Amino acid sequence: MSEIICTVDIVLLTLKEECLHVALLRREHEPFKGVLALPGGYIHAEEDADTHAAAVRTLQAKTGIASPYLEQLATFSGPGRDPRGWSISISYYALVPENLIGEAGHPHVELLPVERLKGLPFDHLQIVEAAVSRVRNKSSYSSLPVYLCGEAFTLPRLQAVYEAVLGEPVNKVSFRRKIDELGILEPIEGALETGKANRPAQLYRLRKEYRDRLSLTDRALNAR
């Protein structure tokens, strides 16, 4: 049995200027030294409880971020994807609000729009595409996009986030009904968003029990 290189890679997504962006880092070592790539690294069998723990550790070490939502995407593999040899990447995706990336204070994290990526090393472009596709599909029937909002947000803001992720406008009435069905939000008592042209809007937050798990519905938000 020849040795297989075992790594994890993380697709950290955020919303910037209403477009999905992915966090990339310049590689510190060969291969592809100095080239922008997904944060990733070897599994450490001596310390990681499983590949999820390896992904949490790697994301924290490389970006300073502890994402409340980190899910396994898929495993990519083969002899050609890494010049060092036959390799496996168990890939994960995470969604965070943009301010969390800035506050983590890792100055080398670069945010690139997912629609205009090209020429990533390894098969990282394919991994990002798979993550974006998964997030778009899953967003239409789940609370997933809420992780892109900050701690407090108005319903119009949340709708704009869903629309940005889905890449299409969403009917306001169906959106409100869907959010009700998901049962994930609670109003923040006495908190209104002011300072905009419109009348003050109620601020909401994610209910505690949904801070690290999704709520699902069985009908897509944008079902035809």
Add this chain to the structure above:
Amino acid sequence: MSEIICTVDIVLLTLKEECLHVALLRREHEPFKGVLALPGGYIHAEEDADTHAAAVRTLQAKTGIASPYLEQLATFSGPGRDPRGWSISISYYALVPENLIGEAGHPHVELLPVERLKGLPFDHLQIVEAAVSRVRNKSSYSSLPVYLCGEAFTLPRLQAVYEAVLGEPVNKVSFRRKIDELGILEPIEGALETGKANRPAQLYRLRKEYRDRLSLTDRALNAR
């Protein structure tokens, strides 16, 4: 970097007596020699193009079956799941009609109902549960259950297969509409099922372009 054991495991599902069954084999070697477990094996870096190819090769070698539909489920990992050391299992699931398993002629394949499994070695029970959950979810908005039918089937038979997988009755009118939407079937010209008490029913088959890929809809068949 300590060595990590890299394997694939396959959850081969079929419908027997209208219940989902999983194909198990008695292990030929330690650990757990003689115990029923999922068909699986090491990745062969010198010959496998990727983990999917490893799963195809392993399934064929252990059961004689070349499944038209084999999809990656998830990767299971950790220091405790295999007594030999820190291990990764990239798991796949496949769906085939029961007669294909018999025709493959591997007498050691045993079919056990997924609802009454217990005490599988490694974390194979957890892998089977994840596969069944994925198949149930995916079946409600895709053509997945068709792989459990033989080559030719009537619409009432296909409905019964969907109902068996979903574990609940399905309204006939919504079922027919959903199947129309999926656009996966074509009538077999001049082929009727006879010999039953009812009047002869048209036989259908999967259209060529869907024999190895799913058709999806955006509203679940059993949406409330």
